Amino acid sequence: SQTIHQWPATLVQPVGSPLSLECTVEGTSNPNLYWYRQAAGRGLQLLFYSVGIGQISSEVPQNLSASRPQDRQFILSSKKLLLSDSGFYLCAWSRAGARQPQHFGDGTRLSIL
Amino acid sequence: KQEVTQIPAALSVPEGENLVLNCSFTDSAIYNLQWFRQDPGKGLTSLLLIQSSQREQTSGRLNASLDKSSGRSTLYIAASQPGDSATYLCAVRPLNTGNQFYFGTGTSLTVIP
Numbered sequence: 001s002q003t004i005h006q007w008p009a010t011l012v013q014p015v016g017s018p019l020s021l022e023c024t025v026e027g028t029s030n031p032n033l034y035w036y037r038q039a040a041g042r043g044l045q046l047l048f049y050s051v052g053i054g055q056i057s058s059e060v061p062q063n064l065s066a067s068r069p070q071d072r073q074f075i076l077s078s079k080k081l082l083l084s085d086s087g088f089y090l091c092a093w094s095r096a097g098a099r100q101p102q103h104f105g106d107g108t109r110l111s112i113l
Numbered sequence: 114k115q116e117v118t119q120i121p122a123a124l125s126v127p128e129g130e131n132l133v134l135n136c137s138f139t140d141s142a143i144y145n146l147q148w149f150r151q152d153p154g155k156g157l158t159s160l161l162l163i164q165s166s167q168r169e170q171t172s173g174r175l176n177a178s179l180d181k182s183s184g185r186s187t188l189y190i191a192a193s194q195p196g197d198s199a200t201y202l203c204a205v206r207p208l209n210t211g212n213q214f215y216f217g218t219g220t221s222l223t224v225i226p
Contacts, residue, residue, distance in 0.1 A: 006156075032212065043117070044202075044216040051212070059213065090156055098144045098206060099164055102214060104157040 002027035006091045006105030014113050019064075019078040021108050023091030026072065033074040034092040034102065035066055044090065050074060051096065086112045115140045115207050119217035126193055127225050134188040134220045136203035141181050144206040148177050148188050151200045151219065160188070160201075193224045 006023045013019060025031050035047040046059045048066035056066050063082050067075045074091060091105040116139045126132050136146070145164045149157040161170045161177040163186065169178040176189040190197060200219040207213065 043218045046213060049212045101147055101159050101162040103159055106156040109154065
């Protein structure tokens with residue numbers, strides 16, 4: 001069976017510090033990978049998605065970047081965090097193909113001080 | 114742009130009651146619609162996926178229906194239990210943006226023992 005791991009579960013960072021969140025998927029190959037942010041009381045916002053190694057699409061301009069160095073590894077990064085980067089970050093995967101469901105990790109709660 | 118709405122935002126019912134959660138979307142040109150459950154501080158758990166050609170899907174006490182032409186989906190929960198308490202989200206995958214899922218803001222369900 002397939003599993004998705006996301007870490008850390010919680011993170012408290014000062015403004016201006018760098019960020020690296022990691023997501024890995026097991027039990028499948030060549031998945032589509034996604035990073036979402038969920039703000040309090042708001043729906044999920046898609047930040048980045050990737051259909052293959054080194055292929056990243058950004059949905060919104062922002063202070064964050066994403067990379068996919070390996071087939072089942074997806075990393076969300078920032079060089080300098082802003083207060084507005086606080087939120088709940090979720091990684092998801094799906095099999096290639098538009099009719100496939102998405103499956104989510106447990107999320108990372110990021111607080112910026 | 115696709116907009117997804119879930120009404121009500123919150124719902125409280127006594128244990129054992131059958132209930133219906135609603136999801137509406139503005140553009141009927143979709144591949145599919147997926148229902149999720151989210152427990153506080155956790156990631157999303159996939160419940161049901163309905164393809165655009167399907168009318169309903171069932172899993173245990175859950176039944177999801179899709180009326181694509183009217184832009185509506187319902188999630189029916191039979192014989193509700195306190196363990197069903199969570200936030201329920203729906204998401205649609207439009208035809209014209211295959212890698213983008215649009216989420217509603219969810220319905221927070223509380224089942225009272």
